[in-house]
Amino acid sequence: MPRQVSSVFRRFGNAVREFTIAQRTVAIIGxxxxxxxxxxxxxxxxxxxxxxxxxxxSGADASSIVDQLTADxxxxxxxxxxxxxxxxxxxxxSQRIKAAAAGLPSSSTGGYSLLDTMGVxxxxxxxxxxxxxxxxxxxxxxxxxxxxxQTASVQLAIPEDSVFVSEKxxxxxxxxxxxxxxxxxxxxxxxxxxxxxxxxIDGMKASDVAVIDSxxxxxxxxxxxxxxxxxxxxxxxxxxxxxxxxxxxxQVVGIGNATVVVAADLSTESASRVEESFTxxxxxxxxxxxxxxxxxxxxxxxxxxxxxxxxxxTTDGTATDGTFTSESTTRNNAINKVTENRTIPAGSITRQxxxxxxxxxxxxGINVADVTSLVTSAxxxxxxxxxxVTVEVxxxxxxxxxxAAAALQASTDAAAAAATAEIIRVAVITLGIVATIxxxxxxxxxxxxxxxxxSVEIGELSESQGMLGGLGxxxxxxxxxxxxxxxQIAGPGSLFFNPTDLPTQVxxxxxxxxxxxxxxxxxxxxxxxxxxRGMAEQLRGLMDDRQSV
Numbered sequence: 001m002p003r004q005v006s007s008v009f010r011r012f013g014n015a016v017r018e019f020t021i022a023q024r025t026v027a028i029i030g031x032x033x034x035x036x037x038x039x040x041x042x043x044x045x046x047x048x049x050x051x052x053x054x055x056x057x058s059g060a061d062a063s064s065i066v067d068q069l070t071a072d073x074x075x076x077x078x079x080x081x082x083x084x085x086x087x088x089x090x091x092x093x094s095q096r097i098k099a100a101a102a103g104l105p106s107s108s109t110g111g112y113s114l115l116d117t118m119g120v121x122x123x124x125x126x127x128x129x130x131x132x133x134x135x136x137x138x139x140x141x142x143x144x145x146x147x148x149x150q151t152a153s154v155q156l157a158i159p160e161d162s163v164f165v166s167e168k169x170x171x172x173x174x175x176x177x178x179x180x181x182x183x184x185x186x187x188x189x190x191x192x193x194x195x196x197x198x199x200x201i202d203g204m205k206a207s208d209v210a211v212i213d214s215x216x217x218x219x220x221x222x223x224x225x226x227x228x229x230x231x232x233x234x235x236x237x238x239x240x241x242x243x244x245x246x247x248x249x250x251q252v253v254g255i256g257n258a259t260v261v262v263a264a265d266l267s268t269e270s271a272s273r274v275e276e277s278f279t280x281x282x283x284x285x286x287x288x289x290x291x292x293x294x295x296x297x298x299x300x301x302x303x304x305x306x307x308x309x310x311x312x313x314t315t316d317g318t319a320t321d322g323t324f325t326s327e328s329t330t331r332n333n334a335i336n337k338v339t340e341n342r343t344i345p346a347g348s349i350t351r352q353x354x355x356x357x358x359x360x361x362x363x364x365g366i367n368v369a370d371v372t373s374l375v376t377s378a379x380x381x382x383x384x385x386x387x388x389v390t391v392e393v394x395x396x397x398x399x400x401x402x403x404a405a406a407a408l409q410a411s412t413d414a415a416a417a418a419a420t421a422e423i424i425r426v427a428v429i430t431l432g433i434v435a436t437i438x439x440x441x442x443x444x445x446x447x448x449x450x451x452x453x454x455s456v457e458i459g460e461l462s463e464s465q466g467m468l469g470g471l472g473x474x475x476x477x478x479x480x481x482x483x484x485x486x487x488q489i490a491g492p493g494s495l496f497f498n499p500t501d502l503p504t505q506v507x508x509x510x511x512x513x514x515x516x517x518x519x520x521x522x523x524x525x526x527x528x529x530x531x532x533r534g535m536a537e538q539l540r541g542l543m544d545d546r547q548s549v
């Protein structure tokens with residue numbers, strides 16, 4: 001290892017050893033936080049992206065596929081209550097191919113594949129039932145592929161053809177739909193399911209399809225249509241009319257200054273009506289014209305007959321020549337004939353009423369008659385049908401609006417306070433970590449500067465060696481009149497010299513307190529005497545460090 005690197009590690013170790021218990025505790029906590037943060041970041045970065053392998057699985061299929069993934073050592077995650085299996089994106093296609101080779105998923109409604117396994121000895125009943133199952137399976141698979149649909153099941157009721165029945169009943173269908181979690185089937189999707197099912201079966205009408213979701217809600221009823229029950233139809237119609245009228249009033253009197261209520265009465269009966277009308281066309285042409293003429297000539301007496309209850313014949317005594325003429329004309333003219341066959345579905349409007357309340361504070365300059373006329377046109381009011389519109393100007397209560405505004409303000413303040421507290425908490429944690437790192441760096445820098453200030457120069461080492469003599473102890477002393485061999489060390493900071501060595505024969509005692517620098521010089525001198533080579537390496541390292549700084 002290079003000397004510079006070993007010197008840096010040595011300094012760092014010395015600085016750590018000189019930390020107090022509190023400083024070491026803070027340093028350990030800071031290092032632990034950094035290590036945990038780095039580990040969490042590394043795990044998040046290296047975590048693979050999971051992609052759905054299969055969705056809408058049954059329990060048996062999910063168990064089989066999980067066993068396959070476990071045997072292959074592929075990590076997985078379950079979603080949608082175990083109906084969906086997620087695997088890393090890199091393993092999706094290989095695992096799908098392997099599952100298909102193993103016949104997974106095996107739970108299937110069949111579809112037209114059921115016809116492939118039907119033998120030639122199948123009875124007519126088996127063929128009919130299998131064909132119906134195939135239709136149900138194909139419809140279920142198609143509906144299940146729609147967005148938001150998790151599973152679907154279709155049941156068909158197709159009457160049998162018979163020559164002994166004069167009237168044939170129409171086929172019907174019931175569709176069970178389970179939506180995905182958090183998804184609500186819209187009316188457009190329900191209508192799509194209804195029309196898809198009715199168009200797939202010969203002779204089936206859209207009104208003959210019933211759609212029910214997993215919560216038991218009837219989305220489409222037989223005989224009513226894809227819009228649902230009569231109550232749902234009335235609710236949808238009222239909401240549509242109310243929205244139109246409310247949007248218009250918001251532009252006239254301002255938002256929040258008008259409220260609209262619509263009540264509609266819808267018919268729940270459906271009927272079929274046939275009408276024929278005949279009219280005479282202008283300049284009509286004659287389709288057929290026949291004339292019968294009858295003429296008789298001859299002589300004879302007077303006409304005789306019986307009158308009343310008298311059986312006696314009577315005559316007028318007048319003779320005629322016996323001539324008779326008769327003419328009959330038959331003419332067929334062209335006429336206009338119109339035959340109209342109408343089916344009246346359920347849900348037709350029998351009567352509706354619209355009530356409008358306008359805030360008195362915003363009604364200045366507003367003509368109630370004009371507003372009534374606008375509402376009548378916007379709501380499609382039919383006076384002949386018995387529809388009615390009521391427009392009133394009155395004072396609105398502001399208590400609920402004030403309470404709502406106060407609640408909204410309180411919620412906003414609470415959210416802002418929570419956000420501020422979270423920011424402060426994160427800032428305190430961040431500042432604590434940064435302060436710990438800064439304090440550690442400052443302590444390390446101060447320790448390094450102190451070591452630099454106490455470094456010993458080569459000239460000082462030479463001078464110290466000349467002063468300390470050959471003993472290298474703290475009490476050693478050299479100079480005129482001093483005999484190092486006769487000097488004795490009495491203790492730290494005290495030197496006693498033999499009186500015979502002093503020229504004046506006077507006993508002198510020198511007392512001093514050794515400084516840290518003196519102690520280090522003594523240790524350096526002892527090290528230089530005991531291990532000159534090692535001392536030279538240390539001095540060379542010190543010189544290199546100073547040059548790098």
